[in-house]
Amino acid sequence: MYNQQVNLPLLTNNEIQLFVKREDQIHPFISGNKFRKLKYNLVMAKTQGFDSILTFGGAFSNHIAATAYAGIEQGFKTIGVIRGEELRAKADNVTLAFAKSHGMELDFVDRAQYRKKDLVEFIEGLRRKFGNFYLIPEGGTNELAVRGCEEILEEQDADFDYVCVAVGTGGTISGLINSLKGHQHVLGFPALRGDFLPSEIRKFARSEQWGLINDYHFGGYAKINRELIEFINQFKQDTSIPLDPVYTGKMMYGILDLVKDGYFRSPAKILAIHTGGLQGIQGMNQILKRKNLPLLT
Structure with missing residues (x-):
């Protein structure tokens, strides 16, 4: 799938190149x-x-x-x-x-x-x-799922320093780890609370070129607040890239927050994997409406 560059002043000012692999475009209904x-x-x-x-x-x-x-x-x-x-x-x-x-x-x-x-x-x-x-x-997630996820990264992705991905059950990040080049590192952004993920990932991953960033789950699976909603809507307005509130929205919030905090040594080139999940926005908006929160656009 194609990689779309994200152009934001925060990234330019910190000498960071950020691209999104648009796996959400792989199929209209079997997404990412x-x-x-x-x-x-x-x-x-x-x-x-x-x-x-x-x-x-x-x-x-x-x-x-x-x-x-x-x-x-x-x-x-x-x-x-x-x-x-x-x-x-x-x-x-x-x-x-x-x-x-x-x-x-x-x-x-x-x-x-x-x-x-x-x-x-x-x-x-x-x-x-x-x-x-x-x-x-x-x-x-099983061994065959991990095999499929090993095909996400392509030869054109060899020059990225970091690969970032949202993490649910650990299958996607495991596939990415297994297809990394020697100089690359995967950062996973868990959507769930709990410390079960490292052992799940190690069932399938064949290297230790990865780490988990546990600070951006916003309270747990499918938890969302006004700040995250406003971030997702603003990001779409600025980049034309839609994010889902359960996985990719939290990942992208985390990436940009880490850039702001100087986590990435510049210059750096980052590839964020868009794992799809946009079908869930309509249902989430029903919940947000009941809670009198802004809707995802």
């Missing part, structure tokens, strides 16, 4: 890293003769939306196990409505049950209910 993560999983499902795919996600899951559409494109039946039984009655949830309209069967479970999603007994219960299926973990 979800395209990469699903690519080889869908090949494997087909090779192994499965006609159904089952996966997991929450209210505004990019992975759920992408898997539903990929199922339509590739001829798979899709099943989404959704965290939160109360969502069954929320017909205005745009992500789940999109998934359902593209053929995904939704199975709502309470949060206590959902926490058992990695247990063998829980999966066996799902097989009894839905028959045989190809299983993709929550967020899509």
